[in-house]
Amino acid sequence: MNSTIKPLRLKQPSVIPGFGITMGFSLLYLSLLILLPVSMVFINTSSIGWETFWEIVTTERVLAALKISFGTSLLAAAVNVFLGLLMAWVLERYSFPGRKIIDGLIDLPFALPTAVAGIALTTLYAQSGWIGQLVAPLGIKIAYTPLGITLALLFISFPFVVRTVQPVLQSMELEAEEAATCLGATKWQTFYKIIIPALLPAIITGFALAFARALGEYGSVVFISGNMPMKTEIAPLLIRTKLEQYDYAGATAIAAVMLIISFLMLLFINVTQWWASNRDKTN
Amino acid sequence: MAGNISGGIKTTDRNQGSAAKDSKVVRNILITMAMLSFILILVIPLVFVFVKAFEQGVGLYFAAISDPIALKAVQLTLTAVGISVLFNTVFGIMAAWAIAKFRFKGKNLLITLIDLPFAISPVVAGLIFVLLFSTTHGLFAPLLNAWDLKIIFATPGIIIATLFVTFPFVARELIPLMESQGTAEEEAALTLGASGWKTFWLITMPNIKWALLYGVMLTAARAAGEFGAVSVVSGHIRGLTNTLPLHVEILYNEYKFTAAFAVASLLTLIAILNLIIKNIAAWKINQHNM
Numbered sequence: 001m002n003s004t005i006k007p008l009r010l011k012q013p014s015v016i017p018g019f020g021i022t023m024g025f026s027l028l029y030l031s032l033l034i035l036l037p038v039s040m041v042f043i044n045t046s047s048i049g050w051e052t053f054w055e056i057v058t059t060e061r062v063l064a065a066l067k068i069s070f071g072t073s074l075l076a077a078a079v080n081v082f083l084g085l086l087m088a089w090v091l092e093r094y095s096f097p098g099r100k101i102i103d104g105l106i107d108l109p110f111a112l113p114t115a116v117a118g119i120a121l122t123t124l125y126a127q128s129g130w131i132g133q134l135v136a137p138l139g140i141k142i143a144y145t146p147l148g149i150t151l152a153l154l155f156i157s158f159p160f161v162v163r164t165v166q167p168v169l170q171s172m173e174l175e176a177e178e179a180a181t182c183l184g185a186t187k188w189q190t191f192y193k194i195i196i197p198a199l200l201p202a203i204i205t206g207f208a209l210a211f212a213r214a215l216g217e218y219g220s221v222v223f224i225s226g227n228m229p230m231k232t233e234i235a236p237l238l239i240r241t242k243l244e245q246y247d248y249a250g251a252t253a254i255a256a257v258m259l260i261i262s263f264l265m266l267l268f269i270n271v272t273q274w275w276a277s278n279r280d281k282t283n
Numbered sequence: 284m285a286g287n288i289s290g291g292i293k294t295t296d297r298n299q300g301s302a303a304k305d306s307k308v309v310r311n312i313l314i315t316m317a318m319l320s321f322i323l324i325l326v327i328p329l330v331f332v333f334v335k336a337f338e339q340g341v342g343l344y345f346a347a348i349s350d351p352i353a354l355k356a357v358q359l360t361l362t363a364v365g366i367s368v369l370f371n372t373v374f375g376i377m378a379a380w381a382i383a384k385f386r387f388k389g390k391n392l393l394i395t396l397i398d399l400p401f402a403i404s405p406v407v408a409g410l411i412f413v414l415l416f417s418t419t420h421g422l423f424a425p426l427l428n429a430w431d432l433k434i435i436f437a438t439p440g441i442i443i444a445t446l447f448v449t450f451p452f453v454a455r456e457l458i459p460l461m462e463s464q465g466t467a468e469e470e471a472a473l474t475l476g477a478s479g480w481k482t483f484w485l486i487t488m489p490n491i492k493w494a495l496l497y498g499v500m501l502t503a504a505r506a507a508g509e510f511g512a513v514s515v516v517s518g519h520i521r522g523l524t525n526t527l528p529l530h531v532e533i534l535y536n537e538y539k540f541t542a543a544f545a546v547a548s549l550l551t552l553i554a555i556l557n558l559i560i561k562n563i564a565a566w567k568i569n570q571h572n573m
Contacts, residue, residue: 011387016469017479019385026378026393029370033446034399037411040422044414083320090317094310102318104562108325110501111554111561113508115528116547119535120328123335130331158324187305209401216404219510219528223535236406240515243410248420255407262402266395 038259045256048249056253061229062238066257069235072146073214076153080210081203083154084161091162092169106163109156114219121152122223144226149234152224153214160213161206168202201276205269212265216258332551335544347534347542348549355522356530356546359438360507363445363526367506368499370446375453375498379491380483382454383461384469394458400450408447409515412440436518441526444512449502456498457491460568464490493567500561507553 011019045053056062090096091103109117125132125142132142142148172195180190196203218236225232233241235254242251305313337344347353378397382390400408415422416434427434434440468490472482510528517524525533527550534543 010389011385014385014466015473016384016466017473018483019381022377023381023385023387026374026381029374030378030393030396033443034396034450037415037447038399038403040411040414041407083324086313086317087321090314093305094314096314102321104558105321105325107558107561108329108554111504111508111557112329113510113528113531113547113550113554115510115531116332116508116550116554117328119531119543119547120332120335123540124328124331130327155324155328187309212402216402216407217511218404218406218514223532236404236511239404239406239410243413243515246420248414251410252414255404255410258404258407262399262404262407266398266402270391270395 041252041255041259044248044252048253052249053253053256056250057257061233062235062254064230065233065235065238065254068146068149068231068233069215072149072153072234073211073217075150076157076214077207077211079150079154080157080161081207083158084165084206084210085199085203087162088165088169092166106159109158114156114217115223117155118152118220118223121155121220122148125151125224143224144228144232146232148224148226149221149232152220153217156217156220157210157214160210161203164202164206164209165199168199172198201272201279204272208265208269208272212262215261215265329551332544332548335540336548338544339541343541344545344548347539347545350542352522352525353527353530353546356525356527359441359525360527362438363442363509363513364503364506366442367445367449368502371449371502372453372495372499374450375455375457376495378454379457379461380487382458383464384466397451397454400447405448405509405511406515408512409444412444412447412512412516416440416443435516436520437524440516441513441524444516445506445509448509448512449505452501452505453495453498456494456501460491460494461487490571493564493571497561497564497568500557500564504554504557508550 048056057066087106091099091106122143123129125148127133127136127141127143129143135142140147142151176194176198177190180194181187185193216236218234218240221234222237225234225237227233227237235258239251239254239258242248242254378393382393413421413435416427418424418427418433418435421427421435426432434443468486469482472486473479477485508528509526510532513526514529514532517526517529519525519529519533521533527546531543531546531550534540534546
């Protein structure tokens with residue numbers, strides 16, 4: 001591959017060695033560990049046939065699970081846009097005691113095993129728990145309801161928006177904001193006319209990452225949801241249940257739907273980043 | 284995909300003395316709101332794990348974490364972490380070298396494919412290996428049965444599933460950094476007669492070591508904590524195919540809450556240690572790049 005003289009070259013010449021072996025190993029490892037296994041879902045789905053597939057994914061229970069998964073993930077990701085923006089802003093723009101520690105702890109949900117988050121949140125939000133008993137008199141139940149699922153998803157997808165917005169905020173020049181202020185813009189006008197547009201690609205990326213992560217989440221939700229079919233059963237859990245009942249076709253069909261959504265999310269994130277870099281170039 | 288290196292460098296209150304300075308009131312309200320959500324979302328669950336773990340006294344705590352089945356789970360978790368870190372670090376360095384140091388067609392597609400495991404549900408990750416290696420339904424079932432091999436419901440399955448979910452982390456940290464560092468230094472070394480291997484160890488490695496450590500920490504954290512994928516392939520065989528997170532689940536479902544939280548607190552301590560090392564790495568990366 002290093003010394004191709006063909007007019008259509010896949011790789012441009014370079015004095016740096018090792019392309020063949022590093023690329024070869026990477027592609028082999030990627031194919032064996034990721035691509036072949038993932039393609040199994042589609043191979044198995046196509047073998048059950050389109051009609052059976054459609055029948056499975058449009059049953060009431062599957063539709064309900066997808067709806068709950070989508071609804072709670074969207075809500076959690078949306079709330080995290082606001083919380084993430086707030087956290088990123090405060091961490092980047094203000095100095096206050098403990099800021100460094102908070103900044104270091106933001107990634108906790110990435111480092112903490114989801115099962116630990118799951119049992120901690122469930123016990124906290126159960127009706128006898130620290131937080132659960134505070135809201136119980138108001139007639140609000142958190143654990144074993146969609147609200148509980150949303151709160152668990154909020155926890156595990158918390159760092160995404162903070163971490164995508166922070167570097168952009170950090171490298172942003174203050175001149176534009178200062179100019180706006182000098183020209184008589186109010187604080188609020190500066191915020192949504194100058195700052196928000198600059199942060200938008202990062203916000204969208206963070207939202208998409210948080211949503212994708214929340215949609216696939218299993219470990220924390222399995223504890224807090226109560227797993228009642230039609231009410232608090234999320235799609236990943238239904239895959240698990242079907243597998244345990246040896247319903248491989250059913251599990252695979254739902255997995256295919258989830259995988260297609262995963263691909264769409266990746267595509268969406270890439271398009272957002274491409275749009276952002278193009279926008280920056282034209283500016 | 285999940286968080287590029289972003290920890291670290293901080294300017295001190297850039298807002299100070301600027302024309303666009305926020306008023307004190309707004310500033311205080313925003314800081315208070317951020318602090319409250321931070322405490323409510325992250326701090327309370329963190330503290331709660333330890334409160335619950337020690338609720339019934341230190342004796343029960345140590346009994347729970349020195350239980351033979353718990354120790355077996357520790358062993359399996361450490362094995363999975365070790366193998367994932369080893370394999371995915373080798374892959375990460377190789378992939379980053381090929382992607383960052385050369386120009387070729389299809390680079391963006393390759394990067395997207397490396398990101399794929401981030402976007403896939405852990406349960407689906409477990410399922411795909413069942414579809415491959417199940418001895419009743421899997422693609423390789425005839426082969427596995429002929430050779431009497433067990434992958435699913437056994438340790439190899441757990442390790443393969445962990446490899447899958449931790450696949451992108453090292454590569455994802457190294458690619459952007461190595462791309463931004465370019466190839467000038469390596470080219471200089473090669474022109475002066477250094478071998479490719481020597482160039483890598485003496486030029487590239489010192490430039491990427493902190494990012495590598497950062498990626499390794501992300502890999503280790505995910506490998507130690509993975510639940511969904513491992514749960515699907517494990518078969519829950521006690522003392523045999525249980526990792527620490529799965530052990531937590533079993534204890535919790537048996538209403539042994541104190542023991543569950545004791546083991547959970549052990550995992551939490553590992554997570555905090557991991558975060559500290561990661562933050563040091565991020566700080567070093569920023570120092571290096573300034």
